[in-house]
Amino acid sequence: xxxxxxxxxxxxxxxxxxxxLRCSPRSGDLSVYWYQQSLDQGLQFLIQYYNGEERAKGxxxxxxxxxxxxxxxxxxxxxxxxxxxxxxxxxxxxxxPGAGQNIxxxxxxxxxxxx
Amino acid sequence: DQQVKQNSxxxxxxxxxxSILNCDYTNSMFDYFLWYKKYPAEGPTFLISISSIKDKxxxxxxxxxxxxxxxxxxxxxxxxxxxDSAVYFCAASPDxxxxxxxxxxxxxxxxx
Numbered sequence: 001x002x003x004x005x006x007x008x009x010x011x012x013x014x015x016x017x018x019x020x021l022r023c024s025p026r027s028g029d030l031s032v033y034w035y036q037q038s039l040d041q042g043l044q045f046l047i048q049y050y051n052g053e054e055r056a057k058g059x060x061x062x063x064x065x066x067x068x069x070x071x072x073x074x075x076x077x078x079x080x081x082x083x084x085x086x087x088x089x090x091x092x093x094x095x096x097p098g099a100g101q102n103i104x105x106x107x108x109x110x111x112x113x114x115x
Numbered sequence: 116d117q118q119v120k121q122n123s124x125x126x127x128x129x130x131x132x133x134s135i136l137n138c139d140y141t142n143s144m145f146d147y148f149l150w151y152k153k154y155p156a157e158g159p160t161f162l163i164s165i166s167s168i169k170d171k172x173x174x175x176x177x178x179x180x181x182x183x184x185x186x187x188x189x190x191x192x193x194x195x196x197x198x199d200s201a202v203y204f205c206a207a208s209p210d211x212x213x214x215x216x217x218x219x220x221x222x223x224x225x226x227x
Contacts, residue, residue, distance in 0.1 A: 002158060002160065004158070041219060042119075042121075042204065042217040042218050042219040042220055043159070043204065043206075043217040044217075045214050045215065045216075045217075048214065056214050058214060090158050090159075092158070098210070103149075103161045103164075104161070104215070105160075105161070106151075106157075106158025106159045106160065107158050108156065108157055108158050109157075109158055
C-alpha cells in the first residue's frame, strides 16, 4: 500500500459529461501529481500541485482542471468528455516540490471509460 | 517527440537468469533517472534511481547502469524471480525541480 488513495476506482460515463477524480496523498507529502495513461502508452504528466499551489503543467487539456485543497487532497476535473479521454488516471505524491529527486508514490489509479 | 524510449515492449526471461531492460534518452540535459515497476491494477512503484554523476547504482538484485555518452541506461535484475513479472518504466528529469519524462514501459515476463 503506497498510502495514496484514489477514488473512484472505476468510472463509466458518456461523452460530453463531466467527472471529478479525487486523490488523497500520503501523510506528510505536499506535492500531488496527476498522470494519464492511455492504452499501451507511457505515463503522460498532466499537472502538479505543491502545498496548494500549481507547480508545473504538462500536456493537460483546457477541458481538464485540477486543484489542491488546504487538507492537501486534490481533485482532477474532466469536462466535455470525449471517447479519447478514456484512460487510467494516476495520482502520485511526494514530499518535496521537485520531481527529479523526490520519489513519487502512486495511487492505484482511476479507470475512466467514456462511452 | 519521445525523449525517453523503451524500445522493447516486452521481454521474456527464464527464472534465475538475468533480466536486462533498456532505456534510451535524447535530452543530454537529463540529470536524474528512475525505474518504476508496475503490476496490473496497481500504480507504479519506485524501484531504483541514478544521478548523472554516477554510472552504476545497486540495490540488492537490482542494478542500474548509466552510459551518458550513449544516452543509455539499463536495469539488470539478477537473479530473476517470478514476482519480477511486471511492466517496468524508465523516467528521467533534467533537474530536481523539473518533471519526470516517462518511457512507454517494457513488460517483463519471468518464465518458471
